[in-house]
């Protein structure tokens with residue numbers, strides 16, 4: 001697939017402006033472009049609006065994917081194409097098949113500072129009746145407010161997590177005594193820091209275990225991830241991990257950072273460096 005950025009140039013003919021949404025986000029424009037190209041987060045981060053996604057094509061020009069909005073709506077899947085024009089600072093999300101086919105959503109990104117970007121979104125549909133057009137526009141603004149709230153929270157968190165990663169750590173990996181097991185159990189689940197990484201301690205299958213709370217994919221937050229059958233899923237792209245071993249539990253192959261060993265010595269819970277990998 002060649003470079004198709006040239007196709008993101010003008011609103012389609014016969015489309016009418018239904019509404020406009022303006023906001024600023026507290027990250028630089030590079031982080032926003034990363035998010036625009038990140039098709040995989042739609043059904044995870046925006047699970048109120050998207051149920052599943054299957055990528056059909058992608059490249060420097062953008063991406064095209066088949067999207068299902070609600071469970072059981074497979075027959076009503078839409079094909080969405082996102083075409084970007086970085087030089088012009090804008091992109092178009094077009095519905096090319098399925099319900100709403102023909103509509104286009106144009107977004108302009110303007111860098112304001114290293115950590116601030118202005119966003120202007122316009123919604124274009126084939127509807128002509130002014131009242132219906134206004135209702136559609138209002139609905140789009142409501143939905144996009146929520147989507148950008150979720151995107152901004154993710155981008156800000158990721159920016160901070162990347163900055164933390166870059167900071168050199170001289171953290172100790174000396175054994176850490178967390179006190180009596182009986183007292184600790186009443187405080188679980190809880191977060192602890194060990195060797196410069198954050199871990200969650202919880203009771204599982206009659207044992208206290210520790211697992212990393214930074215997702216190895218894009219550094220998403222696993223601090224509060226519900227545990228199901230010993231596994232957690234990341235809220236950003238739905239990658240799943242078995243917290244007993246740190247291994248991937250969805251076949252996508254990423255593993256959690258190694259967790260400290262948890263042992264009980266003379267009634268006290270001790271965290272210590274995990275044994276070296278042979």
Ligand code: FES
Pocket residue numbers: 215216217218219220221234235236237238239
């Ligand atoms: S950051 Fe992508 S799945 Fe966790």
Ligand SMILES: [Fe+2]
Pocket residue numbers: 035041042045046147151
């Ligand atoms: Fe998003």
